[in-house]
Amino acid sequence: MADTKLRTSRMHLLFVLPLVLEVQSISKSHNFTYDCTCHLELKISNCTSSNFTHLPAALPPFTEQLDLSLNHLSAIRPQAFHSTPRLRILLLNDNMIAMLANGAFSLLEGLLRLDLSRNRISFLSEGFSRGLGSLRDLSLAENRLSSLDSSCFVHFDALQRLNLSHNAIETIKMRAFGSMSTLRQLQLNSNNLTVLKNGIFSMLRNL
Numbered sequence: 001m002a003d004t005k006l007r008t009s010r011m012h013l014l015f016v017l018p019l020v021l022e023v024q025s026i027s028k029s030h031n032f033t034y035d036c037t038c039h040l041e042l043k044i045s046n047c048t049s050s051n052f053t054h055l056p057a058a059l060p061p062f063t064e065q066l067d068l069s070l071n072h073l074s075a076i077r078p079q080a081f082h083s084t085p086r087l088r089i090l091l092l093n094d095n096m097i098a099m100l101a102n103g104a105f106s107l108l109e110g111l112l113r114l115d116l117s118r119n120r121i122s123f124l125s126e127g128f129s130r131g132l133g134s135l136r137d138l139s140l141a142e143n144r145l146s147s148l149d150s151s152c153f154v155h156f157d158a159l160q161r162l163n164l165s166h167n168a169i170e171t172i173k174m175r176a177f178g179s180m181s182t183l184r185q186l187q188l189n190s191n192n193l194t195v196l197k198n199g200i201f202s203m204l205r206n207l
């Protein structure tokens with residue numbers, strides 16, 4: 001009897017110990033990957049100003065806020081953020097991003113804010129908005145967009161603020177804003193718009 005009890009408690013100990021050790025080692029090394037500061041309690045991974053040319057490989061999966069601003073990223077691959085599916089805020093501003101793959105942000109179903117300002121984005125494909133049905137706040141300011149296709153924002157169901165200022169937008173396709181009935185704030189200043197077709201903004205009932 002006593003023997004069985006001892007064995008069970010030992011088994012518990014064996015089971016619990018690795019978990020505890022793992023947490024301790026994470027807590028101790030405050031920088032999870034080199035040049036990222038990770039706050040376990042706040043669920044923030046801060047990789048700002050670290051000269052990253054590629055996404056850091058081992059980010060903590062619990063991360064809800066990821067700051068990758070002021071790096072040298074040039075492309076975002078499909079499902080690039082699959083290891084951090086709980087992201088709510090993603091800051092990618094002030095990089096050199098020219099290529100956003102189809103589905104770059106898919107799997108980020110809880111993402112609320114995405115900052116892509118001050119990059120080199122000249123084209124948004126239909127897959128750009130895929131999986132971003134919860135996104136409320138998007139900045140694409142200070143990029144190189146010259147036209148907005150009718151499909152580039154189709155998967156946004158909750159977008160409230162969209163900043164497109166300081167691009168080179170000349171044409172906006174008829175249905176570009178068609179799906180965004182939740183939009184409240186749209187910034188299009190400092191672009192090259194000369195002609196606005198009738199009906200472009202007709203879906204924006206809450207603006």
Ligand SMILES: *[C@@H]1O[C@H](CO)[C@@H](O)[C@H](O)[C@H]1NC(C)=O
Binds near residue numbers: 028029030031035
């Ligand atoms: C964390 O990063 C700093 C430099 O950014 C380094 O000096 C320090 O040794 C690192 N700490 C650990 C535990 O890796």
Ligand SMILES: *[C@@H]1O[C@H](CO)[C@@H](O)[C@H](O)[C@H]1NC(C)=O
Binds near residue numbers: 044047065
């Ligand atoms: C990341 O760190 C920088 C300075 O170290 C700070 O300005 C910035 O607000 C931090 N980002 C987040 C998301 O907390």
Ligand SMILES: *[C@@H]1O[C@H](CO)[C@@H](O)[C@H](O)[C@H]1NC(C)=O
Binds near residue numbers: 035049050051
């Ligand atoms: C980033 O690169 C610049 C220029 O090469 C260098 O001065 C700076 O120390 C680097 N920063 C980090 C965090 O490695």
Ligand SMILES: *[C@@H]1O[C@H](CO)[C@@H](O)[C@H](O)[C@H]1NC(C)=O
Binds near residue numbers: 139142163164187
């Ligand atoms: C939109 O982006 C521009 C350029 O970066 C910035 O000056 C402006 O404050 C932004 N607007 C909002 C509402 O954040």
Ligand SMILES: *[C@@H]1O[C@H](CO)[C@@H](O)[C@H](O)[C@H]1NC(C)=O
Binds near residue numbers: 146168191192
């Ligand atoms: C947009 O306008 C700016 C200044 O008004 C001009 O320098 C630039 O060439 C224009 N871009 C395009 C694509 O027409």
